[in-house]
Amino acid sequence: MYETTIHVVGNVVDVPRRTRTSNGTVTNFRMASTSRRWDEDAKGFVDGATLWIDVACWGELSGNVSRSVSKGDPVLVVGNLATESWDSESGRRSANRMKAIAVGLNLARGWAEFKRPARAEQAPDVPGPQESDGNPYAARSTDYIGGEETLHMTDSDVSEQEPALT
Template sequence: MNDTYITVVGNVADDPRRKVTEKGAVTNFRMASTARRYDSGSGEYVDSGTFWIDVECWNGLSSNVAGSVSKGDPVIVQGTLTTHEWESDNGTRRKPQLRATAVGPNLAKGMAVFKRDRSGRVPGVPAGQDPAAGLEGRAGTEVPDAGWDYHGDGATLSPLDGPDLPQEPAHA
């Protein structure tokens, strides 16, 4: 009910680690977000502190992150802020943790090639359930095609081979 939703922009600090548990698949990585400010005295931008946070990604997001994200990648992560708590020799310890609902590349830092998950799953709909079930007849609700987020003619979309796009792949 009172979840704290945040968006963190930064860099992946270590290689993502994926494991399968009794609760499902999870991928974890550490993230660093360094604030920058303009120093009028020196006339330059300077770093003004780094925020470190552990990120956890579950199930479908887990496999997509594990297959797409590497150490050093600039990312934008959105999710709920939680506190990880454990017992140590010095007593109870706590640190912030971000349970991600979305992870993506920071396109202000480079280009990416997106590959749609063609598994037929729709986020938020349990496997085997019709994604359109229960939507028919609701005022103002269109029944979406599973796996598509755009409906319309192809002329509206920008071409993938425009003159402003490089011809080399995003990752070598």
């Protein structure tokens, strides 16, 4: 079955609610995304239509969202779109809902501090990250291998110029 994956940039409009269900833990919140366009007559940007969407975050994402996201925060959400339908007193109703794959704060609108949860175990022969040579950022990541040559080395097979496609 195909799923409709979308990216939505907007603002959280209510307090995220974390709930424990028989299927696991879920954090729900509602967000709004308002389009903006340039209006030549007004010589400025004007607001367009607003997309209102309910977001559901399951599993580990649920806990991280409930600890990190608040009402009013600018967010980016990636997830699968679905339309849920139900019967109500006023007849058949439906609403768009997004099952989030990833949620992030929109750093174009502010800054954040990221904290990773501690891993359960680390291999005993691999030392953990440490501050080295007075570099306070060395302990933040183990992805970078030090040395100037790693910044400038290129693979000659990859760096050869290719003719432009016509």
